[in-house]
Amino acid sequence: MLDDDGYFGESVAARYDESSAEMFAPDVVDPAVGFLAELAGEGGRALELGVGTGRIALPLARRGVAVHGVELSRAMAERLRAKPGGSAIGVTIGDFATTRVDGTFSLAYLVFNTIMNLTSQDAQADCFRTVAAHLEPGGCFVVEVAVPDLRRLPPGQNAVPFRVDGGRLGFDLYDVATQSVSSHHVEIVDGSGTYLRVPFRYVWPAELDLMARIAGLRLRERWDGWTREPFTGESRQHVSVWEKPTG
Structure with missing residues (x-):
């Protein structure tokens, strides 16, 4: 996992929103937030892994979802806290592959290729196990990630x-x-x-499905994007949803 003083330290955090401005556009954010809010459900709690500066967490919280984030970079978390509504987002500083927080959640999610910030297969598999331990029965884990190019x-x-x-x-x-x-x-x-x-580690959809299965989760749906276009052999990214069985 990338360390706080390295790739996402102060120098990157200070310009992160500007350098990723296209990802903050409403036509990018709104479909993702709507998708996640639907899965979280009324009164649900959401856990964002790699919460960053709050690109998704803040608008999701404005939709009435209680969001808690895990973030390794203190500099990124400070940018989140400084934004309007940022103080309402709880943040635990730590490696999202293994960090545990209090309570259970109806939703956990990883967006914008962040699963690839875990640079080994073991760490990616640990992430699924950690998420499964946080999810309540029937809860969902959502990952948005590119298909290896x-x-x-x-x-x-x-x-x-x-x-x-x-x-x-x-x-x-x-x-x-x-x-x-x-x-x-x-x-x-x-x-x-x-x-x-x-550095990153790219990961295939079928590999993620196996990690989920090992962690006790099962694939519920997979789409090309947040507006639920079909996932095909030509898709360059996917939004996948795994769920924790109720029985």
Whole structure:
């Protein structure tokens, strides 16, 4: 798991909302919040893993869902607390693969590829077990994550660009033997450049289903996105829902 002083420390937290501005747009946030609020149910409690600066937690709380977050980065959590309504979101500082909080929840969720911040299969499997321990019977675990983009890799190439935008460049480097990927971010402002490398572990839908099954959860539904488009072989991401059996 990425540490507080590394990839999501103060320097990243200070610009996180700005650098991810497209993900804060209403047409991105609103469908996700509506989907999650429906699953949480009236009077339900939601646990967000990797709550960050509150992109989803704050609007979900405004929908009447009691939200608690787990976040490793104190700098990110401080940005959340400073926002209007942020003081109402409880935050536990810790690694979301293993951190336990009080009570049970009708919903737990991981969005924006955050499951890949856990850089080993063991940590990802631990996350499912931790979530299962927090869910009440009938509760759901939702993950939004990209489908590995390996079809864009021709033989002999391991790099995929994801941003070429003026002074901002980004590319992913894949290691298909270990399912590891590192995102490389370069930004040039007034002739000066900054560089950030963030490691991830990509994970396949069927692999996530097996992790869920080991943790005692079962697949309930899988969609291409938050507005419930069908998931197909051409989908580049998925929103998957696993549930904890009631019996």
